[in-house]
Amino acid sequence: MDIGRVDIVVAGAGVIGLAIGAALAKAGREVLILESASRIGSETSSRNSEVIHAGIYYPPGSLKARLCVEGKHALYQYCEDRKVSYRKCGKLIVANDHLEAVQLEKLMATARANGVEDLQEWSSEKLAIEEPLLQAAHALFSPSTGIIDSHGYMLALVGELEDHGGMVALNSKAASGKSTDYGWELLVDGEQSMTLGCSWLINAAGLGAHKLAAALDGLDPEFVPRMFFAKGSYFSLTAKAPTNRLVYPAPAEAGLGIHLTLDQGGHARFGPDVEWIDVPGYAVDENRGNSFYSAIRRYWPGLPESSLRPDYCGIRPKLVGPGQQAADFRIDGPKKHGLAGLVNLFGIESPGLTASLSIGRTVAEIVSNGDDKMLDL
Numbered sequence: 001m002d003i004g005r006v007d008i009v010v011a012g013a014g015v016i017g018l019a020i021g022a023a024l025a026k027a028g029r030e031v032l033i034l035e036s037a038s039r040i041g042s043e044t045s046s047r048n049s050e051v052i053h054a055g056i057y058y059p060p061g062s063l064k065a066r067l068c069v070e071g072k073h074a075l076y077q078y079c080e081d082r083k084v085s086y087r088k089c090g091k092l093i094v095a096n097d098h099l100e101a102v103q104l105e106k107l108m109a110t111a112r113a114n115g116v117e118d119l120q121e122w123s124s125e126k127l128a129i130e131e132p133l134l135q136a137a138h139a140l141f142s143p144s145t146g147i148i149d150s151h152g153y154m155l156a157l158v159g160e161l162e163d164h165g166g167m168v169a170l171n172s173k174a175a176s177g178k179s180t181d182y183g184w185e186l187l188v189d190g191e192q193s194m195t196l197g198c199s200w201l202i203n204a205a206g207l208g209a210h211k212l213a214a215a216l217d218g219l220d221p222e223f224v225p226r227m228f229f230a231k232g233s234y235f236s237l238t239a240k241a242p243t244n245r246l247v248y249p250a251p252a253e254a255g256l257g258i259h260l261t262l263d264q265g266g267h268a269r270f271g272p273d274v275e276w277i278d279v280p281g282y283a284v285d286e287n288r289g290n291s292f293y294s295a296i297r298r299y300w301p302g303l304p305e306s307s308l309r310p311d312y313c314g315i316r317p318k319l320v321g322p323g324q325q326a327a328d329f330r331i332d333g334p335k336k337h338g339l340a341g342l343v344n345l346f347g348i349e350s351p352g353l354t355a356s357l358s359i360g361r362t363v364a365e366i367v368s369n370g371d372d373k374m375l376d377l
Helices: 015-026 063-082 098-113 124-130 150-163 206-214 286-297 352-369
Strands: 002-011 031-034 091-095 120-123 138-142 146-148 167-169 173-180 183-189 194-203 228-237 246-249 259-262 268-271 275-277 308-318 330-332 342-346
Touching: 002 015, 015 031, 015 150, 015 194, 015 352, 063 146, 063 150, 063 352, 091 098, 098 138, 120 124, 124 138, 146 150, 150 167, 173 194, 173 206, 194 206, 194 352, 206 308, 206 342, 228 286, 268 286, 268 308, 286 308, 330 352, 342 352
Parallel strands: 002 031, 002 194, 031 167, 091 246, 194 342
Antiparallel strands: 091 138, 120 138, 173 183, 183 194, 228 268, 228 275, 228 308, 246 259, 259 268, 330 342
16 A cells, blocks of 8 residues: 655654654654654563763764764753753762773763863762762762653653654564655555655664665665664662762673663662673573673672672664674665765664764755755765
């Protein structure tokens, strides 16, 4: 069945797709977001640490660095304006040996290069005064790090999208497409398969972005990256949290280590670990929690025995595999791949939530600038 045309189709109603859709709708564009699941943000967007990052981990000049720092400021303001629950609780990054201390020095330099000027060095003596239950030889404190109600945020984005005439279609998967003289013709799978024409296709399908890209007739395969999946499990704390701040170890391979985060009610959870998988799945192996105790006790020696219980897991869409240096976000517009009316977003993992509003603005600029004046992405 053919249901006609719309101006812009966004594939994926996670936080990135919703932020893009809201930005485009505010700019006066006709926007339809297609979501294959029965609810918004059911994958990566609802299975993370819900942290608003400061922008201290990412290489200076990278998209991650720029969009995170810009997005942080925009997101705090958005939460104020749209009454989304958040808390600027701050974060401690701790080190307990020389190598980890060197990592903290590098983070301080990276933060400054990224324009993050509020990072503070804490001695072990200051940590003992401020956080007597924690232990570290060295620490950095990031006062601009916070936490957000990610579901409330996504609902606010849906509201903003709809206020400006946009729509979300659930149980509707952008399965394939082909480039035409007038834009894109999409095959949409749902209760009934249908075709849909659009002038612009924004591929924000997260874990499935590479599959959708590979199913776009006309897109050269060299512009479809291989995707790797890093599964991270979280375990909740049944005891009282030792602090009202977030606590992170020095960064680890493929992630930021087993860190302590808080929900809006102040309850603590730990994670994520890193498990490389071939096929996404969301079952939490309770045995993985056994290794959490030793990792957590490096900075919280008083963690009670048997106080962790399996909570949930998330999957990070990565552009590199085990042992490789972390990759930057990819936002591939027509200037990159040569096809009019197409933007592919790949590898949008952390700090995607923090950067979401800036990512939305960036994609809206690509669309508004048109095919002849694409941003150099």
